Amino acid sequence: MGSSHQRDFLVELEPLGLNQTVSVAAERMWRYEVPVTPVVDDEGKYFGVVSIFTILKTRAHGEAKLRNVAERAPTLTYPVDPVHAARLLTKTGLPGLAVLEGDRVIGVVSARRVILSLNLAPRVPAKHFMYSVEPLKPEDSVEKARKVISEVGLRLAPVVHGDRLVGVVRVYDLVNFVYNTPLRRDRLGEVRGEAEYFLSQPVSKMMIPTSRVLSIDQVPSREDLAEGVVVLENQRVAGVISPYLFLRRLLPQVEEARLPVRIEGIEGLDFIEQNLIMKKALETAKDVAERASLLSLTVVVKPREKAGERRRFDVATSIKLDKGMHSASSSGWDAVQAAYDALEAVYKSFSKIKDKKRELRIGKARLRKFLGL
Numbered sequence: 001m002g003s004s005h006q007r008d009f010l011v012e013l014e015p016l017g018l019n020q021t022v023s024v025a026a027e028r029m030w031r032y033e034v035p036v037t038p039v040v041d042d043e044g045k046y047f048g049v050v051s052i053f054t055i056l057k058t059r060a061h062g063e064a065k066l067r068n069v070a071e072r073a074p075t076l077t078y079p080v081d082p083v084h085a086a087r088l089l090t091k092t093g094l095p096g097l098a099v100l101e102g103d104r105v106i107g108v109v110s111a112r113r114v115i116l117s118l119n120l121a122p123r124v125p126a127k128h129f130m131y132s133v134e135p136l137k138p139e140d141s142v143e144k145a146r147k148v149i150s151e152v153g154l155r156l157a158p159v160v161h162g163d164r165l166v167g168v169v170r171v172y173d174l175v176n177f178v179y180n181t182p183l184r185r186d187r188l189g190e191v192r193g194e195a196e197y198f199l200s201q202p203v204s205k206m207m208i209p210t211s212r213v214l215s216i217d218q219v220p221s222r223e224d225l226a227e228g229v230v231v232l233e234n235q236r237v238a239g240v241i242s243p244y245l246f247l248r249r250l251l252p253q254v255e256e257a258r259l260p261v262r263i264e265g266i267e268g269l270d271f272i273e274q275n276l277i278m279k280k281a282l283e284t285a286k287d288v289a290e291r292a293s294l295l296s297l298t299v300v301v302k303p304r305e306k307a308g309e310r311r312r313f314d315v316a317t318s319i320k321l322d323k324g325m326h327s328a329s330s331s332g333w334d335a336v337q338a339a340y341d342a343l344e345a346v347y348k349s350f351s352k353i354k355d356k357k358r359e360l361r362i363g364k365a366r367l368r369k370f371l372g373l
Contacts, residue, residue, distance in 0.1 A: 009080060009117045010099055012107040015040040018047060018067035022060045025050045026179035030172045035244070036096035038105045039070040046105055048072045049098055052175055056150035062179050062195060075100045076109055082117040085109050090251045095153060095244040111243040112155075115226040122225065122272050124336045127216045129246055130231040130239035135160040136169065138204035142177060145169045145203050153244045155228035158237045159207045165230060165237055167207035177206045214241075250275045259285040260294060265301035269335055277301070277339045284343045291354055293322040299343065301335060315342040319350050326350045 015038040016025055025037045029052050036049040048070035054060075060069050073094055076085055078101040088097060089111055096110040122129075135158040136145055148157050149171050156168040178198050212229040214220055216238050220229060229241045250272060261281050266274045277299065285297040297319050304312045313335040318327040328345035332338040 009082065009113050010078070010107045010109060011113065013037065015046070015098075015105040016050075016066055018042065018065065018070070020066050021062060022050070022055055022064045022066065022069060023062035023179045025066060026052075026055065026062070026175045030176035030180060033172050034096060034108050035110050035171070036094060036098070036108055038098035038108060039066050040105060045103065046075060046098060046100060049094065049096070049108075051094055051096070052171060053095060053150050053153050056146050056171075056175060056178075059146075059195070073097060077101075078106060080109055082114050086111075086114045086118070086247050086251055089114065089244075090248055111247050112226045114247065115243050116222065118271075120222050120225065120272055121270070122219050122222075123270055124219065124273060124276065124334060125217045126214045126220050126224075126229070126231045126241060127238075128276055128336055129220065129225065129241045129249065130216070131242060131245050132239040133157065133237075135165075135237045136203050136207075137161070138166065138202060138207070140203045141199065142174070142201050142203060142206065143199040145174060145206075146178070146199065149174060153242065154240060155242045155244065156230070156240060158210070158230045158240060159203055160237055163236050165210055165213065165232070168210050168230065169203055169207050173206050173208065177201075249279060251279075259289060260296040261285045261299075262296060263299045263301075265303070266335075268303060269301070273336050276336050280340055280343050284347050287347065288319055288321075288350060292350070295320040295322060299339060301339060303335075313338045315339045317342040317346040319346055321350075324353070326353070 011032055011034050013032060013034065018039060018041055028037050035052045038049050039047045041047045050066055050070050054071060055069060073092055074088060076097050076099045078099050080099060096108045098105055099107050099109055131152065136148065138159060138161060145157055154171065156170045158165055159167045159169060178195055181198060210230055212224055212227060214224060214229050214231050216231050216233040220241060225241060225246050226243050228243060231238045231240060259282060263278060263281055266277060281297060281299050285294060288294045300316045302314045304314065310333055312331060312333055314331045315338045316329045318325060326346050326349040328342050328349060330338045330341035330345065
């Protein structure tokens with residue numbers, strides 16, 4: 001990545017000091033649309049970051065010092081490798097990280113910037129990326145919006161009137177409304193009001209029109225993934241795509257999972273498709289390993305000959321245990337969906353036998369108890 005692209009990738013930002021307040025950090029997050037702001041100690045050395053989701057989730061007081069809310073977090077070194085940044089964001093659970101050049105903090109990198117820099121071009125529909133969420137109503141309190149957004153790390157939350165989508169609440173507008181509005185009122189000589197007052201206000205006071213909407217079966221653009229988008233099914237809100245959650249779903253930590261998973265035949269798929277299949281396979285292996293002695297879980301993807309511009313995929317899955325084996329298969333035009341269907345089928349087969357054995361053990365135990373044995 002060239003130096004000009006690196007500067008586009010990076011949000012250049014002066015760090016804040018330990019004795020500055022949450023309100024100052026919130027104002028900076030809103031102004032620059034960054035989910036974290038870096039903090040340095042009294043000697044100008046990197047200390048940590050303040051996360052937008054953390055201050056909202058903990059309802060940090062606007063006058064609280066940053067030394068009390070800053071989180072210790074690893075840093076990225078300039079120039080930054082986007083894939084390394086994506087994996088570190090996933091590993092830390094933070095929506096952004098500080099970037100250092102030498103010992104000097106020069107800015108931050110966010111999940112949004114990482115997605116844009118990776119230049120991803122999805123080929124699978126929105127249903128594979130979205131997070132299901134219960135939409136807000138215009139009369140709901142800002143406090144409810146705070147909970148919905150901060151609990152999972154949403155960039156935006158949909159607002160509906162009846163079943164009709166009427167707007168969204170963005171995390172940056174939320175932090176601005178709760179922390180910066182009181183300060184602006186104070187500067188203007190108006191009644192300042194406390195955070196509790198603003199949290200009790202209706203969502204309608206801060207929601208904005210929806211600019212990005214997708215059907216659940218539509219393929220999102222790179223910008224949809226980075227900016228966030230509301231996903232509809234039959235004209236009703238089904239969920240949202242949020243950049244931070246997208247990276248978490250996309251990049252399983254294979255090297256840390258320590259699970260016996262083998263995936264074959266995905267080399268011809270794109271980066272997104274490969275990682276979605278890998279993520280699902282790891283989740284399935286984890287569920288099996290919690291209930292039995294898993295020796296291996298295998299996924300084999302085989303593309304057929306192209307039919308015009310499209311290609312169909314056959315997927316075979318197997319679970320090998322210390323006692324027994326299960327297998328299943330599926331096929332379809334969407335490689336990811338075919339893999340999901342095959343993995344769900346093989347887990348269902350495993351679970352059915354496991355549940356049957358459990359019921360048999362319970363039945364025998366009850367019989368022994370009845371007979372007084």
